[in-house]
Amino acid sequence: MIKKDVSTEAANKNFTRHGVGSSHLDRALKEFRQWARQIQALAADSGVRVIPYFDPSLPYFSRLNPERQDKTLEALKVYVDVCDLALSKAGHLRSAKTMAWAALRKLGLTPSPELFHFIEDADVIEVHDAQGTQLFRNFEFFNYCSYSLEELYCFSWEQLYHRAPQVTDDLLQMVQGIYAGELKGCFPVDLPLHDINERYSPLEYVIQAQIKYASPLYAVGSPRVAATLVVEAGALTGPELSSEEEEQKLASHGVVGSLLELL
Numbered sequence: 001m002i003k004k005d006v007s008t009e010a011a012n013k014n015f016t017r018h019g020v021g022s023s024h025l026d027r028a029l030k031e032f033r034q035w036a037r038q039i040q041a042l043a044a045d046s047g048v049r050v051i052p053y054f055d056p057s058l059p060y061f062s063r064l065n066p067e068r069q070d071k072t073l074e075a076l077k078v079y080v081d082v083c084d085l086a087l088s089k090a091g092h093l094r095s096a097k098t099m100a101w102a103a104l105r106k107l108g109l110t111p112s113p114e115l116f117h118f119i120e121d122a123d124v125i126e127v128h129d130a131q132g133t134q135l136f137r138n139f140e141f142f143n144y145c146s147y148s149l150e151e152l153y154c155f156s157w158e159q160l161y162h163r164a165p166q167v168t169d170d171l172l173q174m175v176q177g178i179y180a181g182e183l184k185g186c187f188p189v190d191l192p193l194h195d196i197n198e199r200y201s202p203l204e205y206v207i208q209a210q211i212k213y214a215s216p217l218y219a220v221g222s223p224r225v226a227a228t229l230v231v232e233a234g235a236l237t238g239p240e241l242s243s244e245e246e247e248q249k250l251a252s253h254g255v256v257g258s259l260l261e262l263l
Contacts (some may be wrong), residue, residue: 005169010108010260018248022046024066025027025208027061027084028061028066028069028070028073029057029058029061029062030056030072031054031229032053032061032069032072032073032074032076033053033056033058035073035077035079035080036052036076036078036149036150037052037082038080039052039076039079039083039149040052040081040149041182042080042093042094043139043142045093046092046093046094046139046142048139048140048142048150049142050058050139051146051147051148051149051240051250052148052149052150052176053148053149054124054148054202054253054254054255055249055255056252058150059255059260060150060151060155060255060259060260060263061150061153061154062261063154063263064154064263067181072153072154075135075153076149076153078106078107079136082099082102082103082105083099083102083108085102085105085106086099086102087255088099089101089102093139094121094140095121095141096119096120096121096122096124096125096138096140096231097116097119097120097121099125099138100115100119100125100138101138102115102145102227103125103127103135103138104217104229106125107127107135107136107227108219108220109127109140109157109217109218109219109220109226109227110217110218110219110220111186111215111217111218112184112185112186112216114185115162115186115215115229116185117186118143118212118213118217118231119231122140122233123140123212123231123232123233124137124138124140124141124144124231124232124233124234125137125138125140125141125164125229125230125231126141126230126232127217127227127228127229128227128228128230129226129227130179130225130226131226132156132157132158134152135227136156136254137152143234144162144204144205144207144234144235144236145198145201145205146198146201146202146205146250147160147198147201148202151200151201154263155262156171159199159259159262160198160200161196161197161198161199162196162197162199163194163195163196163209164194164195167191167192167194170191171191171211174189174191174214175228178214178216178225178228179216179225181225183214183216185215186213186214186215187213187214187215188212188213189211189212189213189214189230190205191210191211193208193209194208194209195207195208195209195237196208196209200258200259202249202253202257203241203246203249203250204238204250205236205238206236206237206238207234207235207236208234208235208237209232209233209234209236210232210234211230211231211232212228212231212232212233212260213230213231213251214228214229214230214231215228215229216228217229230235239253252259
């Protein structure tokens with residue numbers, strides 16, 4: 001794993017190339033840290049570890065163009081709004097069903113009517129748009145994740161994770177069927193139990209995943225499929241580390257050169 005230092009000066013130069021002054025970057029960095037720490041605090045109140053970032057200079061976020069930075073900040077704000085809505089309804093954030101309901105409300109998406117009958121509180125919920133960008137994940141997701149929020153919001157799923165090519169191909173075929181209107185309603189997913197490997201994370205988790213159900217999501221007032229939702233179960237299957245060993249690895253994790261090269 002290659003690690004590099006990225007200075008604020010270098011980030012500012014990168015920003016200037018996009019025709020935007022460093023004042024926009026300074027504001028963006030401040031807002032990212034604010035929203036990310038707020039999500040971390042909300043998760044901690046629910047007994048879940050969420051890592052906001054590993055380096056407060058935000059080396060990955062700093063390299064995004066201004067448009068992507070603004071979209072990322074909006075996504076973080078929406079996540080906090082989702083948590084606030086779920087808290088007002090249930091009084092806690094550990095209900096997958098309530099978090100999914102709040103996320104769809106805030107994202108302006110309508111699910112299949114039967115969706116919520118298939119969600120259990122221990123489930124992992126993920127929402128992706130047509131480009132494969134993850135729009136939402138509930139707190140249960142973070143029990144199987146050692147990436148920071150900065151990494152999750154700056155890189156695609158394919159850049160951060162690996163799974164067997166055949167499973168990936170089958171998933172792509174399923175998603176294409178959803179957007180083509182061939183797969184409707186909330187339906188069981190016929191995929192085998194499979195491993196997902198974190199490529200560049202500090203703990204290098206191996207997650208045994210089972211995708212239980214999938215559902216198209218529609219833009220409010222439109223028959224057009226705008227996103228997909230999956231309901232999953234997971235378990236960690238890699239080498240078991242003690243809490244102390246995990247904390248040591250997290251504390252020593254730096255900037256990953258292989259990820260920087262993707263930006």
